[in-house]
Amino acid sequence: MSNILILVLASDTYPSKRNAKYQKQTWVKERNDNIKVFFYEAGNKNYRINNHLFFDVSKSEKDIGYKNIKAFQWLLKNESFDYIFRTNTSSYISKKNLED
Numbered sequence: 001m002s003n004i005l006i007l008v009l010a011s012d013t014y015p016s017k018r019n020a021k022y023q024k025q026t027w028v029k030e031r032n033d034n035i036k037v038f039f040y041e042a043g044n045k046n047y048r049i050n051n052h053l054f055f056d057v058s059k060s061e062k063d064i065g066y067k068n069i070k071a072f073q074w075l076l077k078n079e080s081f082d083y084i085f086r087t088n089t090s091s092y093i094s095k096k097n098l099e100d
Helices: 016-025 061-078 095-099
Strands: 004-009 035-042 047-049 052-055 083-088
Touching: 004 061, 004 095, 035 061, 035 095, 052 061, 061 083
Parallel strands: 004 035, 004 083, 035 052
Antiparallel strands: 047 052
16 A cells, blocks of 8 residues: 655645645544644745644745745655655545545
8 A cells, every 4th residue: 555645735825724634524523544634824034833744845836836836845855755646725526536
C-alpha cells in the first residue's frame, strides 16, 4: 500500500477560507490510514498548527510557486510518502478513488 500526501493550497481570503472549512468537515476527515492531508498558505513566519502549514512567503498569487517549494521541502524533511497529490481549496477529493 502506498503512502499518499494530499497538499492543499489555501489562503485566508474568500472563498478559500470558507472552502477549507467545508473540506475539513467532509472529505478531509474521512479516515484513511495511508493518506495524510496538509493545508498550506502564506504567513509571517514558518510554522505548523496540526495539519496546517504556514510559510514566510508573500500572499501574492505570483508567489504560489515559492509556497509550493516551501511545502515540498517541509514534506521531504518531515514526512514519509510515496506520492503527493497537490490541489487547492476548490477541489473535492475522493480518498478511496485516489488510493485505488
